[in-house]
Amino acid sequence: MGQSFSYLMKFYAPFPGRINSQKEYSALFQGFGVFLAIILLFLVSSGAAQHIYFEHDDWDFMTKLAPGMVPYASPWQKTLSEGRWVNWVWSLQANNLPARFIYCLYMLGYCLLCWLSSCLISSKFSYRMLIAFLLFFSVPFSSLSLWSATLTPMVWLSALFVFSILTVGFNLFLFAFYNIVIFLSYSAMISSITLIVLSVFPYFCVEIVLFYGASYLLGVLTSFSLNKVFHGKFGIIFEGWRKAHPLHGIEDLKINILKVSHFWIDCFSIYKIEFVISFVILLSAFYFNRRQTIQFIFGSFIVFLFETLIQVASGLDAEISRKGCTSG
Incomplete structure (x- = not known):
């Protein structure tokens, strides 16, 4: 049994500090070309590259709709309903770019994020490659490519932040700044990056969790403030399909707790294999x-608790499927 555990843990050897030489920079991207080529081969052989699919609510972010095309919600409207101000800024340029180019740009950023994250987790080449593929093909992560126009800023900002950890070291204030900015693009990414950071720096779990919570709330405040300035509403007006159920009393609290409980039960049911692997x-x-x-588990528990409390407070419905789950 000990030998089995030893084999499982061989991959874990975090990148040794910041990069100080050209040789270390080269080592960081050693194998990235191979990883990229294999991903490209997969996308072409599966037909994903030839027949790109965009979710209907992504169209408004990447093209000027032709006559007869039914709009869903404009990027400007999304600032009020979701607080995604960074995505709106991106849409001003994305509307003038070919859809295929945007998809390729997203995929390149996504591959870079997966690769750099694997470099952060392991300094061994073979395990970097393995982790990068696991991240790329993870269901919740990979399903985001269906919104490649909307989420292109998210993958590139996240890749840039992970790159900064590898090159200049981990900085809590930069971590907080990243969280605030990424909240204005795709808030769910905050917890994902936080868990990656916790896995590499578990001895900073208390500081990471505190900065995570504070910066998340600052992201909310920033989004709400921008909405107040430009829309006259301090807050977010959720779209009807999200079925928000705000708290007004104990009964509302019970209903929201029940909704969130069902969400997590469904998550465990659908992603049971992933949870088993994580547990092992x-x-x-x-x-x-x-x-x-223990430090990592403690930090992760606080992150999941924080996310759960946010869901309880808003009462938003969460979509769960085999292609991914989103809680807003």
Whole structure:
């Protein structure tokens, strides 16, 4: 059993600090071309590159709608209903770009994010490659490509932040700034990057969690303030399909807790294989370094608790399917 755990944990060897030489820069991207080529081969062989699919609510972000095309919600309207101001700024340029170019730009940024994240987690080439592929093909992550026009800023900003950790080191204030900015693009990415950071720096779990929570709230405040200035509304007006159920009393709290409970039960049911794999990896990590594993679990628990409380407060419906789950 010990040998099995040892094998599972061989990949975990975080990148040794900041990069200080050209040689280290070269080592960082060693193998990225191979990774990119394999991904391109997959996209072409599967037909995804030839027949690009965009979700209907992504059209407004990437093209000027032709006569007869039914709009969903303009990027400007999304600032009020979702607070995605960074995406609106991006749409001003994206509307003038070919849809295929936007898809390629998203995929390049997504590949870069997966690769850099794998470099952060492991300094060993073979395991970097493995982790990068696991991230690329993870269902919740990969499903975001269906909104490649909307979320192009998200993948590039996230890749840039991870790159900054690798090159200049981890900085809590830069981490907070990233969270605030990314909230204005795709808030769900905050918890994903936070978990990656926690896995590499578990000994900073308290600081990371505190800055995560504070910067998340600052992101909310920034979004609300921009809406107040430009829309006259301090807050977000959720679209009807989200079925928001704000809290007004104990009964509302019970209803929202029940909704969130069903959400997590469905998540465990649909992604049970992923949860089992994660549990085995955590168990193996605990076998070798109990203190850091406990710190990571503690930090992760706080992140999930924070996300859950946000869902309880808003009462938003969450869409869950095999292609991904989103909670807004």
